[in-house]
Amino acid sequence: MLRFLRFRMMFNKTVGRWLDAKGPCSDVIVSSRIRFARNLGGILFPGRAGSAEREEIVQRVEAALQKLSIYNPDRFVANSDLSELRTKYLVERHLVSPDFARMVAQRAVFVSSDETLSVMVNEEDHLRMQILASGFDLAPALAELQSLDEALGSALGYAFSGRLGFLTACPTNVGTGMRASVLVHLPGLVLTREIEKVLRGAFQIGLAVRGLFGEGTDTQGNLFQISNQATLGKSEEEIVQSLNKIAAEVVGFERKARTYLLENLRRDIEDKVFRAEAILRSARLLNSHEATNLLGVLRLGVACGLLTGPGQTRGSAPTLGAVNELMILCRPANLQVFYDREMNQGERDALRAELVRSRLEEKADSR
Amino acid sequence: MLRFLRFRMMFNKTVGRWLDAKGPCSDVIVSSRIRFARNLGGILFPGRAGSAEREEIVQRVEAALQKLSIYNPDRFVANSDLSELRTKYLVERHLVSPDFARMVAQRAVFVSSDETLSVMVNEEDHLRMQILASGFDLAPALAELQSLDEALGSALGYAFSGRLGFLTACPTNVGTGMRASVLVHLPGLVLTREIEKVLRGAFQIGLAVRGLFGEGTDTQGNLFQISNQATLGKSEEEIVQSLNKIAAEVVGFERKARTYLLENLRRDIEDKVFRAEAILRSARLLNSHEATNLLGVLRLGVACGLLTGPGQTRGSAPTLGAVNELMILCRPANLQVFYDREMNQGERDALRAELVRSRLEEKADSR
Numbered sequence: 145m146l147r148f149l150r151f152r153m154m155f156n157k158t159v160g161r162w163l164d165a166k167g168p169c170s171d172v173i174v175s176s177r178i179r180f181a182r183n184l185g186g187i188l189f190p191g192r193a194g195s196a197e198r199e200e201i202v203q204r205v206e207a208a209l210q211k212l213s214i215y216n217p218d219r220f221v222a223n224s225d226l227s228e229l230r231t232k233y234l235v236e237r238h239l240v241s242p243d244f245a246r247m248v249a250q251r252a253v254f255v256s257s258d259e260t261l262s263v264m265v266n267e268e269d270h271l272r273m274q275i276l277a278s279g280f281d282l283a284p285a286l287a288e289l290q291s292l293d294e295a296l297g298s299a300l301g302y303a304f305s306g307r308l309g310f311l312t313a314c315p316t317n318v319g320t321g322m323r324a325s326v327l328v329h330l331p332g333l334v335l336t337r338e339i340e341k342v343l344r345g346a347f348q349i350g351l352a353v354r355g356l357f358g359e360g361t362d363t364q365g366n367l368f369q370i371s372n373q374a375t376l377g378k379s380e381e382e383i384v385q386s387l388n389k390i391a392a393e394v395v396g397f398e399r400k401a402r403t404y405l406l407e408n409l410r411r412d413i414e415d416k417v418f419r420a421e422a423i424l425r426s427a428r429l430l431n432s433h434e435a436t437n438l439l440g441v442l443r444l445g446v447a448c449g450l451l452t453g454p455g456q457t458r459g460s461a462p463t464l465g466a467v468n469e470l471m472i473l474c475r476p477a478n479l480q481v482f483y484d485r486e487m488n489q490g491e492r493d494a495l496r497a498e499l500v501r502s503r504l505e506e507k508a509d510s511r
Numbered sequence: 512m513l514r515f516l517r518f519r520m521m522f523n524k525t526v527g528r529w530l531d532a533k534g535p536c537s538d539v540i541v542s543s544r545i546r547f548a549r550n551l552g553g554i555l556f557p558g559r560a561g562s563a564e565r566e567e568i569v570q571r572v573e574a575a576l577q578k579l580s581i582y583n584p585d586r587f588v589a590n591s592d593l594s595e596l597r598t599k600y601l602v603e604r605h606l607v608s609p610d611f612a613r614m615v616a617q618r619a620v621f622v623s624s625d626e627t628l629s630v631m632v633n634e635e636d637h638l639r640m641q642i643l644a645s646g647f648d649l650a651p652a653l654a655e656l657q658s659l660d661e662a663l664g665s666a667l668g669y670a671f672s673g674r675l676g677f678l679t680a681c682p683t684n685v686g687t688g689m690r691a692s693v694l695v696h697l698p699g700l701v702l703t704r705e706i707e708k709v710l711r712g713a714f715q716i717g718l719a720v721r722g723l724f725g726e727g728t729d730t731q732g733n734l735f736q737i738s739n740q741a742t743l744g745k746s747e748e749e750i751v752q753s754l755n756k757i758a759a760e761v762v763g764f765e766r767k768a769r770t771y772l773l774e775n776l777r778r779d780i781e782d783k784v785f786r787a788e789a790i791l792r793s794a795r796l797l798n799s800h801e802a803t804n805l806l807g808v809l810r811l812g813v814a815c816g817l818l819t820g821p822g823q824t825r826g827s828a829p830t831l832g833a834v835n836e837l838m839i840l841c842r843p844a845n846l847q848v849f850y851d852r853e854m855n856q857g858e859r860d861a862l863r864a865e866l867v868r869s870r871l872e873e874k875a876d877s878r
Contacts, residue, residue: 411861415795422793428782494778 154221155233155481159472160259160276165464167279171447172395174327174367174468176282177238178289178384179274181312181321182296183303189313190266198250198266205265206252208299212292214256222252229486232477238276240264261292268313269321271296280391282324282384290380309376316373320380325371326391331444332401334366335413342397346370346390364433365440365471370394402448417445425504430497431489435474439500443467462504470503521588522600522848526839527626527643532831534646538814539762541694541734541835543649544605545656545751546641548679548688549663550670556680557633565617565633572632573619575666579659581623589619596853599844605643607631628659635680636688638663647758649691649751657747676743683740687747692738693758698811699768701733702780709764713737713757731800732807732838737761769815784812792871797864798856802841806867810834829871837870 162175183189184204187197202222209215221230234240239255239262252265264272273292277285303311310321317323333339343353354369370391372383405413420441424430430438443464445451451461473482474496480487483495529542550556551571554564569589576582588597601607606622606629619632631639640659644652670678677688684690700706710720721736737758739750772780787808791797797805810831812818818828840849841863847854850862 411795415864418793418795419790422789423786426785426789428778428785497782 154219154255155230157473157482159469160237160239162260162276162278163465163468163472164278165468167277167281169280169395170278170464172328172330172398173280173391174329175238176277176280176285177274177323177325177327178282178285179272179323179325180289180293181269181310181317181323182271182273182293182300183311183313184270185301185303187270190268190270191313193266195250201270202250202252202265204300205263205271205296206254208296209254209263211299212295214261214292215254216257219257220252220254223248223250226251226253229477229480233481236475236478237472241267241272243267244272261288263296269317271300280326280395282326282388282391283381286324286380286384317375319376320378320383322375322380322383323371324384324387325369326387328368328370328391328394328398329366329440329443329447330368330394330398331366331440332398332405335405335409336401338397338401342394343368346394349386349390350374351387351390365436365443367436367440402444406448413444413448414450416441417448417450421445421451421504424500426501427497429490429493430474430500431493432474432476432496435496435500436471439467439471439474443471466503470500473499473503521586521622522597524840524849526836527604527606529627529643529645530832530835530839531645532835534644534648536647536762537645537831539695539697539765540647540758541696542605543644543647543652544641544690544692544694545649545652546639546690546692547656547660548636548677548684548690549638549640549660549667550678550680551637552668552670554637557635557637558680562617568637569617569619569632571667572630572638572663573621575663576621576630578666579662581628582621583624586624587619587621590615590617593618593620596844596847600848603842603845604839608634608639610634611639628655630663636684638667647693647762649693649755649758650748653691653747653751684742686741686743687745687750689742689747689750690738691751691754692736693754695735695737695758695761695765696733696807696810696814697735697761697765698733698807699765699772702772702776703768705764705768709761710735713761716753716757717741718754718757732803732810734807769811773815780811780815781817783808784815784817788812788818788871791867793868794864796857796860797841797867798860799841799843799863802863802867803838806834806838806841810838833870837867840866840870 165174167173167176184201187193187201190198190201193201206220209220231240231245234253234255235242235245237259239259240253241264244251244253244264244267247267250266254263256262260276262274273289273296275285275289275292305311309319312318312321330339330342333342346353350373352371352373354371355364355367370387372387374383378386420438424435424438424442442462446461446464446467472478476492479492479496479499482499487495532541534540534543551568554560554568557565557568560568573587576587598607598612601620601622602609602612604626606626607620608631611618611620611631611634614634617633621630623629627643629641640656640663642652642656642659672678676686679685679688697706697709700709713720717740719738719740721738722731722734737754739754741750787805791802791805791809809829813828813831813834839845843859846859846863846866849866854862
């Protein structure tokens with residue numbers, strides 16, 4: 145029963161604060177993320193450690209977390225409490241990695257109550273900790289993660305080389321052990337077909353571009369992750385500065401594309417946006433892929449102010465934050481946790497349509 | 512200037528009375544049609560006649576029509592007044608045949624003011640006359656056409672053989688010279704995938720099945736024309752009886768399919784119908800093909816009463832007649848005549864969306 149209560153608090157119907165669209169440049173940048181990879185000195189990396197050692201790592205990390213003010217026992221979930229559905233729910237919320245979801249033994253995750261901070265234990269490295277921030281806000285996220293990192297590091301004793309920096313299971317993470325990324329919404333560049341050019345430019349200066357859920361996933365909803373590749377030979381601040389620079393350029397390109405579209409192809413854009421809104425408000429069956437894509441188009445309409453014009457008589461427009469939230473709640477595992485039961489695809493499609501409809505109607509009613 | 516005024520009266524914004532959906536079985540049968548092919552004795556068929564003879568035929572037919580109470584000079588339009596756009600407009604309204612539209616010289620057409628009667632002059636035969644009736648109503652349509660036929664025949668003197676019956680340019684029309692058809696809306700049979708079976712059955716007993724605009728056209732909007740093939744060896748009444756029988760069966764099959772769908776797949780049908788309605792009410796660009804298909808789905812929703820339920824908050828549902836009307840007004844030539852100017856495809860798509868939107872909103876406002 146206690147365990148059940150823990151789940152009720154950890155797996156809930158609200159989404160992380162980083163999705164509130166109140167951060168800088170939220171019209172284009174959904175969120176900013178900083179992640180550190182860390183390992184404890186004197187213990188094998190998780191992939192080579194035995195189950196006793198892995199269990200010891202979980203216990204040591206939880207003990208270190210317990211000393212921090214953010215710690216809450218309800219929000220530290222170990223392997224035995226991580227069903228496939230619940231792990232998938234955490235992946236969909238960007239709180240654990242797809243790799244973490246594929247592991248099965250002696251792993252754990254801590255998630256702060258506002259879901260802006262998470263610490264994975266025994267993913268590829270002993271520790272993978274991240275800060276998620278709303279909008280374009282990398283530097284504050286870095287500062288916050290550095291402060292957590294120092295507190296945990298002094299308690300745990302990291303594996304560190306004076307020459308290489310932080311030691312990690314995979315050489316691509318050695319050095320700072322840091323990954324910085326922004327989740328960007330680029331429908332304007334997709335519609336003007338400039339997206340390839342812009343992403344190629346980012347790639348050429350050493351950044352990686354991926355779909356919504358990491359490597360190998362497609363770009364549903366015109367959402368892209370742009371992140372640094374190099375972790376060696378640069379300071380954390382330099383990495384953030386360089387990502388800041390390119391992300392600011394991408395924001396500029398995207399806004400320019402949107403302006404171009406509104407000035408030259410307004411009817412086509414209105415057609416796309418109003419159709420998307422109409423389907424979201426009316427469908428009785430919505431699969432996950434379609435919902436994400438339609439919400440992506442709706443997000444463009446909200447960001448461009450197309451849903452507040454005199455032609456729109458269906459109540460006030462949803463906010464960017466409400467659209468961000470629906471994008472997460474519509475994912476298969478989140479939908480099932482939201483409705484508190486396992487469902488087959490047909491049931492999910494029906495309840496997803498119902499959830500979207502009721503959320504968009506609420507927004508219309510609350511004017 | 513006089514000619515211009517004639518066009519204003521002949522080419523207008525209202526559609527024929529046969530589209531009012533007030534006839535029997537209008538949930539399934541849009542309209543019933545009887546057509547007679549007739550030729551004047553002692554003159555070559557139009558395809559072999561010279562231009563002087565063809566001109567003479569036009570004049571003789573107009574003279575015969577002038578003696579009838581339905582005659583109105585504004586509604587007898589000769590070749591010189593039939594631009595490509597206006598001829599296409601008449602084709603889209605089912606008032607002249609596609610073959611008539613392809614001819615260029617010495618042709619004419621008379622259309623009654625309610626568009627339930629039309630007489631083509633110098634199509635394949637000297638005369639092609641038809642009655643269009645709302646819903647499933649073949650026998651009254653036949654009686655009405657027989658009465659017109661007698662009046663014209665006594666004035667004109669038809670080419671007739673005691674052995675063969677009425678002589679026609681194409682042997683397939685010899686005999687009664689009659690074609691009887693019903694325009695049926697079969698979304699239920701399409702969705703349950705029984706359509707092939709039903710249409711094959713109709714074909715096997717000697718009926719022809721075609722898409723909305725005659726031979727070789729696809730079945731946009733799930734609309735099909737079922738008509739008799741044989742014109743020889745059967746009386747007009749026998750032909751109507753046999754078509755009546757099969758059409759009544761098709762109505763039964765279609766209604767059964769709709770009941771099955773509503774009882775077993777209600778959510779899927781609602782999803783299709785509500786999406787179609789939402790897009791029609793929201794799109795800013797609608798091409799002709801999509802409009803016809805969406806209106807076909809909307810028609811199913813109206814016929815099944817799906818748009819009047821408590822879940823529907825967007826005003827009262829459109830009537831079947833309003834949907835029938837939009838299907839005609841959305842066709843390319845009708846749209847241009849409606850807005851009284853020639854347009855390219857982009858302009859048409861925009862104004863089509865505007866027309867549909869305003870019509871559906873009107874219905875919603877008038878509750």
